[in-house]
Amino acid sequence: VSGMSGTLMVLPRDGLKDQDxxxxxxxxVYTIGxxxxxxxxxxxxNYKEYDTALESYGDTTEVIRGLxxxxxxxxxxxxxxxxxxxxxxxxxETVLFIHSTANRDTRPHLIGGHGxxxxxxxxxxxxxxxxxxxxxxxxxxxxxxxYTFKQPGVYAYI
Numbered sequence: 282v283s284g285m286s287g288t289l290m291v292l293p294r295d296g297l298k299d300q301d302x303x304x305x306x307x308x309x310v311y312t313i314g315x316x317x318x319x320x321x322x323x324x325x326x327n328y329k330e331y332d333t334a335l336e337s338y339g340d341t342t343e344v345i346r347g348l349x350x351x352x353x354x355x356x357x358x359x360x361x362x363x364x365x366x367x368x369x370x371x372x373x374e375t376v377l378f379i380h381s382t383a384n385r386d387t388r389p390h391l392i393g394g395h396g397x398x399x400x401x402x403x404x405x406x407x408x409x410x411x412x413x414x415x416x417x418x419x420x421x422x423x424x425x426x427x428y429t430f431k432q433p434g435v436y437a438y439i
Contacts (some may be wrong), residue, residue, distance in 0.1 A: 378391075
């Protein structure tokens with residue numbers, strides 16, 4: 282609501298394991314926080330600006346009560362994962378994506394790829410699901426997905 286964003290997930294001390302208990306390795310980790318923003322509008326439909334969070338409190342609280350966010354964003358802002366903020370990987374690299382959502386259920390997926398291994402609710406004691414096109418992460422949960430990039434190109438994470 283006030284621009285604070287972050288993700289917390291505790292990975293197993295002995296590392297991630299496949300469905301047979303064999304170690305899984307990854308080259309890099311990306312965290313993606315999915316956030317609802319509730320920004321008040323003025324009488325002309327323009328988004329309001331405030332000097333402090335305290336000044337916005339009353340108006341923001343009223344917007345939140347409607348339960349319809351003005352924006353749903355990754356990592357705290359529109360376009361956070363594009364341009365200079367794009368997540369990059371080389372062919373052959375394995376990336377662990379950690380995705381959290383504060384309020385709403387979500388169904389992320391990687392266009393051009395898939396989840397080789399998926400722990401949708403962050404329960405690493407459970408066997409990972411395999412080869413998922415889309416995975417379901419309940420609101421208030423962080424999930425993880427691992428993918429090895431097989432060819433060059435642009436992969437859209439949505």
